[in-house]
Amino acid sequence: MFAIRESLIGLRRNGVMTLIAIGIMFFSLFLLGAFLWGTFNLFGVIKLAREKVEINAFLRENLPQKQVEELSEKLMSMVGVEKVEFISKEEALEKFQEEIKDAPSLIEAVKTNPLPASFSVKLKDGFTSPEKVEEVSEKIKIFDEFIAVEYGESWIKRLDRVVKILFLFDILLGIVISSASVFVVSNTIRLTVLARKRTIEVMKLVGATEKTIHAPFILAGAIEGGIAAALSGGLLYLIYQVSSKFFVEFYFPHDFIIGGTIIFGIILGIIGSKLAVKTTSKEMKFESSNV
């Protein structure tokens, strides 16, 4: 009860300091939330690209239907295989004609169907790295029924390299942004605590325990962090709304971005205040002009 009342009094009577603290926390949390949002979208794009990874296994001519079906089941039961799709000679031709429809002379040249039937094998998440794809395709090659197995080796390797670079960059950026916000926020909170140094001094003087001294400051920090986080979460949501209406529809997982920002804000407020009040209280010697 005492802690709640004292924290509210502290927030109100140090109005300007409180607003500055909330403002700085808002800015830091907004940056952090935007980073989180960007990361989610980056992963979304990577996932989309990885879904395009597939192995094409081309069949010998004139295999009996039954053998094809058995083969399909065998492929399906292999580790890492998500989906197996059969593409008949006719479908392959249609697809090819579709691809070259801008060159009618070429279509005319294709009188008979030279294209083999094939299986398009999609892989599960976690099996799309160059090594894994190669591993699966080597296993597919064992079957005599295939004349060729290919998977766009160079494209997959390039994708893998790009993903690794993006990943590293994202992690570095994440470390820089979060440590900067922790640093800035804890220093701001330290200023608000120093502004109430006299209160801490008097509390120590009349025999308040460290726990009692800390409680109002920690509560105030949690309130400031919560308000700042709710504001930045709100602004991010607003930006999402505006951008999806007028520009691009970004992926926006509400729970993670808004919830995550608020939880992080409150934790940041609590830890920042706890550290600030602890150091201030520890360093405190009763100031006096006398020796």
Place this chain on the structure above:
Amino acid sequence: MIEIRNVSKRFKKGWYALKNIDLSIAKGDFLFLTGQTGSGKTTLLRLIYMDIFPDEGEVAVAGFLSSNIKEEEIPFLRRRIGIIFQDFKLLKDKTVYENVAFALEVTGQSGRKMREKVMKALTLVGLSHKRNDFPYALSGGEQQKTAIARALVREPFILLADEPTGNIDPEGSEEIIKILQEVNTAGTAVLMATHDVDLARKMGGRFLHLEEGQIKTK
């Protein structure tokens, strides 16, 4: 209640703020601690409320020993002693009443019993009529009285006063000392540090003179 045995306190290299101090204060004592600025008065008081610790010797206060007191026990020691300062150390954003009540609230007291204790302490220093005023509206003497009320509201066995009249005009100073004497008559020991030797002589009673960290007269 307070035993100071052969205590020395060094601050900078080799510089003694206090040297070989022996002192005992019993229940109901009134003791002036005189000496010039820098003679070690404040250091002695800080050793008693354990804001600092001796380099040699031992301080014993109400059963707490400077040699083995734990950090988390210090608040409980402070609850047994009242302390006032030259600069009053009042909270500017709280009224007279709130300043005094604060000393009880931080240890979880509330309700009617607390209000009675606060009013009793304010009546004792003659400030009950100004309970709703803020410190800036009070004279120096009244601010110090508020600080005394805050120190007494816990009914300590001793009141430590560090130059309590340093910022107050002579008339107000005598009033403060009169209150301290009344407090003492009611059974609380008082240890008052002052550089004003004449004032101490005039008021009578036991006094201890410090010079460069050593006791010169008793």
